[in-house]
Amino acid sequence: MSRPKLRAPAETIELPEGFRAGGVRCGIKKSGLDLAMIASDVPAAVAGVFTTSTFVGAPVEVSRERLPRRTGRAVLVNSGVSNVAMGARGRRAALAMARCGANALRCDEDDVLVASTGVIGQPLPLDKIRAAVPRLEQGLARDGLERAARAIMTTDTVPKWAEARTRIDGRWVTVAGIAKGAGMIQPDMATMLSFLFTDAAVAPRTLQAVLRQVADATYNRLTVDGEGSTSDTVLLFANGRAGNATLRSARAAGTRRFVRALSEVAEDLVRQLARDGEGATTLVTVEVSGAKSPEEADRAARRIANSLLVKTAIFGRDPNWGRILQTIGAGRVRIDAQKAEVRLCGVPVYRAGRSAGPKARARAAKGLAAPEVAIEVKLGVGRAAARMFTCDLSTDYVRINAEYTT
């Protein structure tokens, strides 16, 4: 059940016009880069989506409070300590971290957003961050995004980045982004963080609407273990340096092209995240159709993507349609057993109320050996559809999460 080791994306990337990034080691983690900054040379429109948890970290609180300004210059991120469950002290630390970034960039402290990922319940080592930020700022470069991607990693085995380009108003517009880890590790919280940058000119209100729409179709369709972290954060900066006429309407042709490019980057990152889920050996895409309502389609897709039994079956390369139908049923999702169909890697394994037989089963089992597998389910009762990205559940997931104790 082993597969080739994951690698960082083959292509290197360059930030859009007017952005610079960097990553340094400040000494919070035991080894490796652990402090990243990405900054725009000019004030940029900023949009963000955050964890919906009722128990959130101080950096999420601080960044969320700053978003109504709708413009900003930079994001400063550390890995190793998440600054969660630290009370008033945590809040002071998050504010101080932002101030530290603002001092280096010589900008308003409200123009710097922050994010932290790592151990919870431990104080943020502000001294280390303060000492490293000037060096980090001096090293910021147009080609520094990969170092930033490495500096935000916790349990990720590879850094993650993606980019896309589109033409708006005859101008080339670039979207580039990085992301890190879904799944948790003791006592780290492997928060999902993703930071996106574009040189498109987009009005802040439109930028926020577009990010929400794209996040709902990508980041919010990802599950590794059904958990949501205290610190999940996606930020999007748009600095307008591409020179297009500012996008102000969600319906404009330019905005639609921008959404496509942004979606492409976000989905690429989400697939990288699923593939690198803790202990994962396979990226699993789940497509549910024929549901009675969008809510039931979503529920069915989420149940399949979170089912231990489905995920362990995928790990075992077992074309087990019974478990898929069982978890849909347990979720009280309406299904017509006679009209329903289950396909694994394109092979129908259940249809017309029963198994498609041992030959189909054998073909599906072969398909399941690939590094990316598809589960498609038609419920046969309506027209709603939903999609999820996940990974399989391996013995390594349990080992990672049980044995990495302090």
Added chain:
Amino acid sequence: MSRPKLRAPAETIELPEGFRAGGVRCGIKKSGLDLAMIASDVPAAVAGVFTTSTFVGAPVEVSRERLPRRTGRAVLVNSGVSNVAMGARGRRAALAMARCGANALRCDEDDVLVASTGVIGQPLPLDKIRAAVPRLEQGLARDGLERAARAIMTTDTVPKWAEARTRIDGRWVTVAGIAKGAGMIQPDMATMLSFLFTDAAVAPRTLQAVLRQVADATYNRLTVDGEGSTSDTVLLFANGRAGNATLRSARAAGTRRFVRALSEVAEDLVRQLARDGEGATTLVTVEVSGAKSPEEADRAARRIANSLLVKTAIFGRDPNWGRILQTIGAGRVRIDAQKAEVRLCGVPVYRAGRSAGPKARARAAKGLAAPEVAIEVKLGVGRAAARMFTCDLSTDYVRINAEYTT
């Protein structure tokens, strides 16, 4: 992380007055007993609760249809094949199985309920059942419940039984029951089945109300992997042979005593089920209090009990309060971080907004080595409470569910 092997309950049990049971091998499973029957000498009041799945097996359909009769004589159960996802053919097989039991007992076929557990998508071997039922009927005995408990096992490592006694109207009344496995195994569905028997005289309507109430507090508080099977079934037979005045009101003192005895048996069985969850090394009880509403208390308790991260931490004997608070937050359950408290095995590990420190952590870690551990969480925002029973998540769970492929 290994623990002493589980054993069957130390005490043997005898069925209440007027019941006889047995278990034989009819040859569906590769080895061992696989056909059980428990019968009342006289028509008994019958109550039942079933899976809420929208994808259910034919035996559930058939037994559920018969319950409005509110009386019955027996339940006939096979293990090895679940008779799920077999369409009209499955329904005919479940009806034929009941008829077969009725012939042997010389009673109305509607007076026999059926249950099946095992592989899905395969035809029920009716010939084997038909051939074995006369022998099974001839062997029915007052002390046959343990054989019946063994004959309904699938992935269980030990048989499960329990009993309790109480006095109603000056008469001794007995409740006895058996149960089998929660958690699934490929391509078996390790359905939760439980059958309860009492010689108390209880009006059918009251019996159904009482079973619903007790099931909600016991069977429905159990989770091994967050799944619900297509075949989950709990049946309760009351044949009145104890000679008490028939219990007709839920509020009568006798009914309250009966409920206590029934709850004792059900909770005992549920604990045995959790302890024997697939790959489980520990029984985990989760107690949430201080919630804003009963619904939020329930949601928090279920999230903790189903959280992969919490369950793998328990497997790793890691007093990881961060994961507990994180999964509560991800469930959007209201919590006051300052007033909240987390206790592991009685030791407070989080309170007043932060960690209780390394000493508390060490004491809690010691507690987690026991074969039964308690997670208690006070949310600090209200007065509602809820409880769940579960087990830890081990590498063996994944191995069992990934590697037992056909």
